[in-house]
Amino acid sequence: MRFGVSFLPDSSPETKSPVDYYREVFDLCRLADESGLDYVKMTEHYLHAYGGYCPSPLTFLAAVAAQTRQIRLITGCTLPVFHHPVKLASYIAMVDAISNGRLEVGFARAYLPHEFQTFQVPMDGSRQRFEATIDAVHRLLTEEQVTEDTPYFSFKDATVLPRPTQSPRPPFWVAAVQTPESFERIGRFGHGLLITPTGREFDTSLTARYREAFAAHHPDGTPRVMASMPLVVAETDQKARELADPHLNEYLKVWASALDTWDETVSTDYAQYTGLGSVVRTMTAKDLRATGTAFVGSPEHVADQIGHFQDRVGADGILWQVDFGGFGGTDAMRSMELFAEQVRPQFTAGTTPAEPAGATA
Incomplete structure (x- = not known):
């Protein structure tokens, strides 16, 4: 089983300066590399405390590559609907070279209305734009003299x-949240699956649907599932909760704020998202812990939580969100150290790390 760190910044100049934020996360990246963890993941968002400190995951990962030796790097995720495929493919290949082949690329559809409005990209029809862009990026990375003519972009002999x-290229992953058809399509296209269970018991029929579609269309390949969830490990359960809960509540507050525009937004491509902000506003840190979508506790308790999650979901890896709600500094470093020293060995002793997700188109 693979483990790593996952970042989704939810800070603003009022809560933490960008200089302090990046200093803390780079410290965590170096610790993850030195501890033998498998991945560093960073998410792309804009214009809001929810994710706005990282508009370019590939830029961030290039900096991580320069400070680490072996840990693999994954965008989690980049938002292709806001990028021209030639630029995106070129940047991917650049970071792949800078990292000496350690890059993997996670894609997500984007779902925040304010981002679509700012970039003047319509939400309706964004699924088709998303899939067309990923397909073009795949072709640009695996072929030469590529020509594309779509409603969203066109180019010749690139x-x-x-x-x-x-x-033939860095492995691709695609994120899915709650729509069964999305899980099936990711399997059909042969990509790895990224999931982020938040605030409710994860519906394991979704990953089963992904694996079934993958097996049906790529019988010689291997489906991969990677989960991202908050983590705090401390010497006791009580101390871990005292550390985690204020930051988990702050994370939920910032996330709900980013979702405000969903109170009035309606999109045929996001049929289940209208009113999502009101749902998140009812969640608390206790809810995240109770549903097993935030792993908080002593090393023994966290190990039990991982075992329970694996019994249900069977993920190939878990990437720990360690920067939620402004969590960082010495507390976050200590949490990571306890995980690496006392939890991870229980799941890796005598095993061989899985190969990266295949580069199937």
Whole structure:
């Protein structure tokens, strides 16, 4: 089983300066690398405390590559509907080279109305734009003299440079949240699956649907499921809750604020999202802990939580969100150290790390 760290900044200049934020997360990245963890993941968002400190995950991961030796790097996720595929493929290949072939690329559809409005990209029809962009990026990374003519972009005889360091290209992952068809489509396309269970018991039929579709369309490949969830490990359960709960509540507050525009937004491509903010506003840190979507406790308790999650979901890896609600500094470093020293060995002793997700189109 693989483990890593996952970042989704939810700070603002009023709560933490960007200089302090990046200093803390780079410290955590170096610790993760030195501790033998498998991944660093960073998410793309704009214009809001929810994610706004990282408009460019690939830029962030290039900086991480320069400070680490072996840990793999994954965008979690980049938002292709806001990028031209030639630029995105070129940036991917560049970071793949800078990291000496350690990059993996996670894509997500984007779901915040204020981002679509600012970039003047319509939400309706965004699924088709999303899939067309990923397909074009795949072609640009694996072919030369690529020509595309779509309703969203067109270009002729494009050969991006540099060429990918990994062959045929860095592995692709795609995020899904709650729509069964999304899980099935990711399996059909042969990508790895990224999930972020938050505030409710995860519906395991969704990952089953992904695996079934993957097996049906890529019988020679291997489906991969990676989960991202908050983590705080402390010497006792009580201390862990005291550390985690204020930050988990702050994370939920910032996330709910980013979802305010969903109170009045309606989109055919996001049929289940209208009113999502009102749902998140009812959640508390206790809810996240009770549903097993935040792992908080002593090393023994966290190990039990991982075992329970694995019994239900069977994920190939878990990437720990360690920057939620402004959590950081010495408390976050100590939490990571306890995980690496006392929890992780229970799940890796005598095992061989799984290969990265395949590069299936």
